[in-house]
Amino acid sequence: MTEDYNIEELENEQYSAHNIQVLEGLEAVRKRPSMYIGDTHVKGLHHLVSEVVDNSIDEALAGFCDTIEVTIGTDESITVRDNGRGIPVDEHEKLHKSALEVVMTVLHAGGKFDKGSYKVSGGLHGVGVSCVNALSDYLRAEVRRDGKIYMQEYSKGKPTCEVTVIGTCDAEDHGTTVIFHPDATIFQTTIYEYSILSNRLRDLAYLNAGVTLSLTDLRQLDEEGNPRKETFFSRTGLDEFVRYIDQSREPLIRDVIHITSTRGDIPVEVAMTYNTGYSDNIYSFVNNINTIEGGTHLTGFRRGLGSTLKKYAEDNKMLEKVKVEIKPEDFREGLTAVISVKVLEPQFEGQTKTKLGNTEVIGAVETSLREALGNYLEEHPAQAKAIVEKIILAATARHAAQTARQKVQRKSPLAGGGLPGKLADCSSKDPAECELFLVEGDSAGGSAKQGRDRQYQAILPLRGKILNVEKAMDHKVFESESVVTIFRALGVTIGTEEDEKAANLSKLRYHRIIIMTDADVDGAHIATLLMTFFFRRMRPIIENGYLYIATPPLYRATKGNVSEYCWNDVQLRQFIDRYAAGEESAVKVQRYKGLGEMNADQLRATTMDPEHRMLKRVNISDAAEADRIFSMLMGEDVEPRRKFIEDNATYANIDS
Numbered sequence: 001m002t003e004d005y006n007i008e009e010l011e012n013e014q015y016s017a018h019n020i021q022v023l024e025g026l027e028a029v030r031k032r033p034s035m036y037i038g039d040t041h042v043k044g045l046h047h048l049v050s051e052v053v054d055n056s057i058d059e060a061l062a063g064f065c066d067t068i069e070v071t072i073g074t075d076e077s078i079t080v081r082d083n084g085r086g087i088p089v090d091e092h093e094k095l096h097k098s099a100l101e102v103v104m105t106v107l108h109a110g111g112k113f114d115k116g117s118y119k120v121s122g123g124l125h126g127v128g129v130s131c132v133n134a135l136s137d138y139l140r141a142e143v144r145r146d147g148k149i150y151m152q153e154y155s156k157g158k159p160t161c162e163v164t165v166i167g168t169c170d171a172e173d174h175g176t177t178v179i180f181h182p183d184a185t186i187f188q189t190t191i192y193e194y195s196i197l198s199n200r201l202r203d204l205a206y207l208n209a210g211v212t213l214s215l216t217d218l219r220q221l222d223e224e225g226n227p228r229k230e231t232f233f234s235r236t237g238l239d240e241f242v243r244y245i246d247q248s249r250e251p252l253i254r255d256v257i258h259i260t261s262t263r264g265d266i267p268v269e270v271a272m273t274y275n276t277g278y279s280d281n282i283y284s285f286v287n288n289i290n291t292i293e294g295g296t297h298l299t300g301f302r303r304g305l306g307s308t309l310k311k312y313a314e315d316n317k318m319l320e321k322v323k324v325e326i327k328p329e330d331f332r333e334g335l336t337a338v339i340s341v342k343v344l345e346p347q348f349e350g351q352t353k354t355k356l357g358n359t360e361v362i363g364a365v366e367t368s369l370r371e372a373l374g375n376y377l378e379e380h381p382a383q384a385k386a387i388v389e390k391i392i393l394a395a396t397a398r399h400a401a402q403t404a405r406q407k408v409q410r411k412s413p414l415a416g417g418g419l420p421g422k423l424a425d426c427s428s429k430d431p432a433e434c435e436l437f438l439v440e441g442d443s444a445g446g447s448a449k450q451g452r453d454r455q456y457q458a459i460l461p462l463r464g465k466i467l468n469v470e471k472a473m474d475h476k477v478f479e480s481e482s483v484v485t486i487f488r489a490l491g492v493t494i495g496t497e498e499d500e501k502a503a504n505l506s507k508l509r510y511h512r513i514i515i516m517t518d519a520d521v522d523g524a525h526i527a528t529l530l531m532t533f534f535f536r537r538m539r540p541i542i543e544n545g546y547l548y549i550a551t552p553p554l555y556r557a558t559k560g561n562v563s564e565y566c567w568n569d570v571q572l573r574q575f576i577d578r579y580a581a582g583e584e585s586a587v588k589v590q591r592y593k594g595l596g597e598m599n600a601d602q603l604r605a606t607t608m609d610p611e612h613r614m615l616k617r618v619n620i621s622d623a624a625e626a627d628r629i630f631s632m633l634m635g636e637d638v639e640p641r642r643k644f645i646e647d648n649a650t651y652a653n654i655d656s
Contacts, residue, residue, distance in 0.1 A: 036131050056084060534618075
């Protein structure tokens with residue numbers, strides 16, 4: 001909707017103090033929630049939990065807490081309980097309110113801003129528990145300290161009662177419990193996803209060795225009535241984190257190189273190993289915050305890694321017969337690493353404020369890595385030789401891939417080679433409007449071409465299974481016809497100065513790339529191969545929200561003159577129950593095993609029409625966990641893949 005403004009009327013209006021709106025207390029948070037928590041969708045909803053848990057982790061970092069319990073209630077409320085010192089409840093000398101009320105109702109209030117209370121704090125990056133309070137229709141804080149239990153309740157950021165003593169406790173019992181329920185008028189969804197919370201708590205357990213974190217879901221009960229529960233604990237920290245991430249890969253060396261050091265006042269911890277794969281998987285954290293855009297700690301790591309490995313190889317005359325130039329990315333092929341630093345006053349940059357900017361961290365990480373890794377290589381010559389030989393092989397393969405990539409570039413639409421012949425393109429040239437359906441098989445592709453809207457929907461049929469890029473060297477990827485076809489259809493260029501394995505998306509022709517496969521096991525496999533391709537080769541497409549999964553119906557149920565599409569067995573059962581009695585006509589059910597079984601108008605009505613379709617956007621809530629899952633699904637180890645499919649299969653019964 002567009003409004004017209006009359007300029008003459010605007011000029012005659014009085015602009016005075018009356019026009020200046022002052023938002024008091026936490027009203028600013030409720031007015032512009034996305035400024036404080038990122039968004040009001042799934043990500044922002046789960047960020048509320050992180051904010052509360054981060055306060056408990058700060059207590060752990062300070063040495064006063066070793067147990068944190070998170071519970072999802074049946075009403076989608078969240079309870080976070082720790083055994084820290086407990087938020088102070090005495091009167092704040094300036095505001096003349098209980099310190100508990102100040103922490104819960106005033107932005108940027110808390111002990112973490114007092115350097116004497118916390119040396120480092122993950123919550124410094126966030127907005128604090130007061131923001132959680134502002135965006136909750138109900139919040140209750142309980143504090144156990146000094147033998148008493150204190151309580152205060154709030155609604156939408158405002159206290160509904162005074163801080164009161166509601167009971168007593170043992171002198172040894174201390175900590176804070178926060179119970180909150182997200183405000184449905186703020187968030188577009190208030191349903192918590194177990195996997196997102198469990199992944200975050202798992203990461204925190206690895207990043208904070210010795211701290212026990214648990215997640216209990218009262219919404220999910222087993223046959224005996226017990227709720228779903230997981231407990232996360234790591235004794236060695238990042239060492240176990242790397243082993244967890246790499247568990248489905250074939251190791252190049254058996255060791256995890258674990259480095260702990262303090263340079264100046266910056267604690268540095270790094271764990272790294274090499275596998276036989278072709279991708280690098282590096283995850284960086286600052287004060288427990290996942291810095292997805294990297295930053296100075298990642299720069300220091302890369303510098304230290306490259307210089308140390310190159311010096312070792314040169315000193316041991318291992319590069320004398322190598323005919324190709326060794327580049328920085330060659331040192332990272334097959335590398336899995338986690339970097340964690342603690343910084344007193346972190347400075348964050350980047351689009352999502354997850355890029356560390358403190359320049360002093362570069363030297364701290366680089367020096368720590370050079371010293372410790374150099375010692376490891378000298379003390380473990382067999383492992384050092386395997387790593388250097390892997391690097392040389394990576395450089396040789398990169399040179400071959402560069403030749404293959406150049407062939408692709410010459411055939412790209414940007415170079416005048418034209419679009420792939422199988423592509424049925426749309427007429428619009430606006431990427432924000434255009435959609436590309438990646439369709440399994442020519443038969444389904446034919447139905448999709450007839451059912452599409454030619455203005456903005458393009459169809460690319462894919463014949464057979466796409467290359468499994470998880471197990472393919474670079475030059476094999478660029479020699480694959482299916483991969484080249486997708487690159488050319490998307491209009492992207494392959495390889496940038498910063499990272500030759502990445503794709504440059506500045507010329508991307510479609511901002512909705514929709515994977516549309518059959519609703520069976522083979523279709524799920526093809527969809528997984530495609531997601532692996534985008535995750536490994538064009539991750540920015542996922543990170544920018546451009547990748548989707550189409551959801552065609554599984555059934556068409558008919559009773560008399562009534563016909564409905566059903567996307568799952570529950571909907572089918574509901575249809576059968578609804579129309580089981582009252583008429584003599586028969587339970588007629590058509591099972592769609594393939595998209596090609598639908599005619600064009602059915603496919604459009606159920607799966608392609610924006611007015612009626614259901615699309616699932618592919619996102620990455622936890623890159624390390626996503627990396628582990630893709631490696632497990634597409635790797636060599638069969639048993640973990642079988643278990644994952646058994647636990648998560650949607651199509652377990654439809655092919656019998």
